[in-house]
Amino acid sequence: MKRRFWLPLSAAMLYGLIKIGRKNQPSGKLPLTAYIDVAAATLWTEPHIQRSIDTPSLLNPADIRTWINNMSVDDKLWLVGKLETQALYGNKVTILDKKGKWVKVAVEGEPTPRNELGYPGWLPKKQLAFSKLMHKSSDKSFAMVKDKTTWLYNNKKLTKPFIEISFNTQLPVVNWVKNAVLVLTPGNGRKWLSAGSVNIYKSINDIPKPSKEDIVDTAEKFLGLPYLWSGMSGFGFDCSGFTHNIYKHHGIIIPRDASAQILEGEAVEKGDLQKGDLLFFAHDSGKGAVHHVGMYYGNDKMIHSPNSKSSIEILDDVWHSSYAEDYAGARRYLKSK
Structure with missing residues (x-):
């Protein structure tokens, strides 16, 4: 449903939010940008909103499939108005604020009138990775998952599963062979994907125009x-x-x-x-x-x-x-x- 409609932030308001983000960084300071380090990070309207049944969605690695399957209809209805959106593995985010072990981010690639940087919401800090290598690889070819979900593997033979990731996940390509693609991950180095589960593009503009x-x-x-x-x-x-x-x-x-x-x-x-x-x-x-x-x-x-x-x-x-x-x-x- 997701029907809220807020006015865009002015430049002054946006600058103020960035200052807040800087002010609330812990010792060592969080960078202003980070990358999602779980298959799908669930963003909340407020930090610390959780039930025991939500625990699988708040961990790293997160287990979104188990979380959804374990919820009754009433459990799912409880989430209405308490969640903002989700962000996928490797998705770049901008940090807006921090409270304890939670971080407020804006998700790049999810346009909204609420924030010109992307869709805002709170998630556990442990679901983020701060990767200079991902940043440096932003202009590389990328693999986009075309199946509902697929697995990342620890080996080229695709016999040692790492994590299950979602449709539309995009990860920088390092190399590929006939049946497997080597990709860069936000916080776990290089992993392998089945070549049949992804499309590889040089850039977003390289994606064929659909009918x-x-x-x-x-x-x-x-x-x-x-x-x-x-x-x-x-x-x-x-x-x-x-x-x-x-x-x-x-x-x-x-x-x-x-x-x-x-x-x-x-x-x-x-x-x-x-x-x-x-x-x-x-x-x-x-x-x-x-x-x-x-x-x-x-x-x-x-x-x-x-x-x-x-x-x-x-x-x-x-x-x-x-x-x-x-x-x-x-x-x-x-x-x-």
Whole structure:
């Protein structure tokens, strides 16, 4: 759902936040940038918000699959409004603040009106790595995970698993052989990936321009994946995390939240919808705050991540569903070839 809408920070406010971040650094001082050192770091609205059931998500390594699988529907509903977003292994973040063992960061590559540096939230400091080598490798070719999840390995033969990582994880490429790719990690040196689980690009601009069928085909990979409030990984998505990540996989960066996604792209009339267009739904019969986003699948169908009680699905007839009366419009982010 993720529908909050805040105004962008002014330059003066942004400078003030950076000063706060510097002021709150511990002895030895934290750098202003760091890298996510777990498969998917979960960012919270406040530091120290946790239950015992959330422990797997707060460790390093984090076990997001176990965390999600162990939660009941009520456990998942409790997270609503308490989580901000997630950031993937190797994702660069800017440090904004620190309280005890927690750090507030802005996630690069997750656009939001709330902060021009990226989506903000709190996570345990132990889930970050401060890697000069990752920084120096930012202009190298990178491997992008194309499967829902895949494994990093300690050896080229891919027989010694290290950690399971998510769809859309991007790591700098050091070398590759026929069946395996050697990549740089934030805090654990070099590891290996199966060549069949990734695409390799020289830069974001090297990602091929997708067709509308490409967008929908990628979305279909996640049918049955659990909904997770603020989810941004192949372990679980929320509604806007799903649409954001499908487009990001094809080199198109759109806002993180539905409330911002509806403000960008190209407006589309209902009669002109094509596969891959985003459909938005809002309170007060479509005139209020946006509460949901899905992707047009063609033939009046919608593929979407509905809510904490369900999983990613294809809705057969969106115009005769419970969403119909809340329809607020559609946006197109895919330009015609």
